[in-house]
Amino acid sequence: MFLASTSKPIDEILKNAVEKIEAQNANLAVFTARQFRYSLRQSIVELTIKEPRQFNVLEEFIIRAAIEFEPPPTADELASVLGLDAVFVKSTISTLQTLQTLAVTTPITVTTEGRLFYEKGTVPKPPYTIQIYAISDSLAETITFQSETLDDVTINLPDLGKFVNIDHNIHKISTFSLEEIQQMLQDSGLAIHVPEAGKMITDFRVLAASKIIWKPISLFVIFNALEDKFIIQISSGKQILEAATNKIESLIKESKLSLETLCGLSDEAIKIKREEFLKKFQNQDLLETAILPQITPQNPEKKSPKTQKIDPN
Structure with a gap:
């Protein structure tokens, strides 16, 4: 923890989360933890929505004829082949057209959607x-x-939208x-x-x-003494919002947003807090023994460990 004289802009509701982070990670210090709302x-x-039903014998024949006959038949030709009343055949064709299984054309033409249903042995319900x-x-x-x-x-x-331009379109x-x-x-x-x-x-x-x-979100600015770097993390409940975190980090790097504007944390305050924590960390001889949670160095002899996201909950 920081010296008693050093204040940290931390919202009351996030104090338990901050204490958990710092208690479980001796090399980490939360410089600020604030809540915002965004829309x-x-x-x-x-x-x-269309759902399928099994086609009847006449419907199957009409669709199959439209697909396989060359050239495709007319309603009267089909009625003649089947020995049925043309009015009955035309009524069935009209139903299939209403269901968009057949196109409203002559000769009979099966739609793309109609083929998809036909391949499964069905026609769509209304x-x-x-x-x-x-x-x-x-x-x-x-x-x-x-x-x-x-x-x-x-x-x-x-309102986070007063600090960060969020394009809802x-x-x-x-x-x-x-x-x-x-x-x-x-x-x-x-x-x-x-x-x-x-x-x-x-x-x-x-x-x-x-x-x-x-919707409420939480912003944490965390200092990692092992790597002498800052971690900015946006979360909603237990879910870390990667895209939001990346957006805030990018805006800060591009000097389009400052932590002083967002959290009341000035560059001078950050410098003082960093020096205080590094001094305390080194004095406690933790620099060589502290191990970050959830870190798996690929080659501890040649590479520094990578810091993963911190769970504030």
């Missing part, structure tokens, strides 16, 4: 819609989908293509878009304007 964008997204929530987190550079809305709670913390849901939305939902594990089972999203649209949802 997410929550959008209601309406998805159009489409239906559901609504889900898309959460755009521009700081963490993620988009997540969930069936329930996020809690809209008041968070009385400094880069993850605007309406700018994505259908294929991109399909892939994101397929990766989400929500079992909404499952092509191998014939369940497919065929369209989407964003309903109304996105809603701002506030």
Whole structure:
């Protein structure tokens, strides 16, 4: 720990986390630990979904004929081949066109989607819609989908957006293509878009304007005496936000953001705290014996150990 006379800008709610870091890592000192809030964008997204059903004998014959006959037949030609009333055949073709299995053309033409269903021995059921929530987190550079809305709670913390420019338009849901939305939902594990089972999203649209949802994050500035370097870490609960951490580090290196502006920690204060901790660390003869947790040096005789992220929780 630092000398009693040296104050550290640490928010009360993070004191336990700071004490844990410093107690478990003799070579580390937390220079500042502050909480901020930043905004997410929550959008209601309406998805159009198609699911399969087994086709009947007539539907199978019509689709197969459209694929295999050369040239493809007309409805009247098919009715003649099958010995059926043309009205009955045309009605079935119209149903398949409504389901977008057949294109609205003459002669009969199978759509790309229709072929996908046909290969599985099915045709689509009439489409239906559901609504889900898309959460755009521009700081963490993620988009997540969930069936329930996020809690809209008041968070009385400094707004990180006043210090860091966060471009919320880069993850605007309406700018994505259908294929991109399909892939994101397929990766989400929500079992909404499952092509191998014939369940497919065929369209989407964003309903109304996105809603701002506030989320708390924690910023730690940690000094590593073994390597004489600083570690900046952004976390949300127990999750370390790599993209956010990299963004803050980059802005500081480019002199577009300062720790004094962000945390009230001036360059002079950092210099004093660094010298104090290094002196204390060396006086306690820990420099050669301290071992960082979660570090596996590849070659301890030739290489210095690499510092991994610190778990503040």
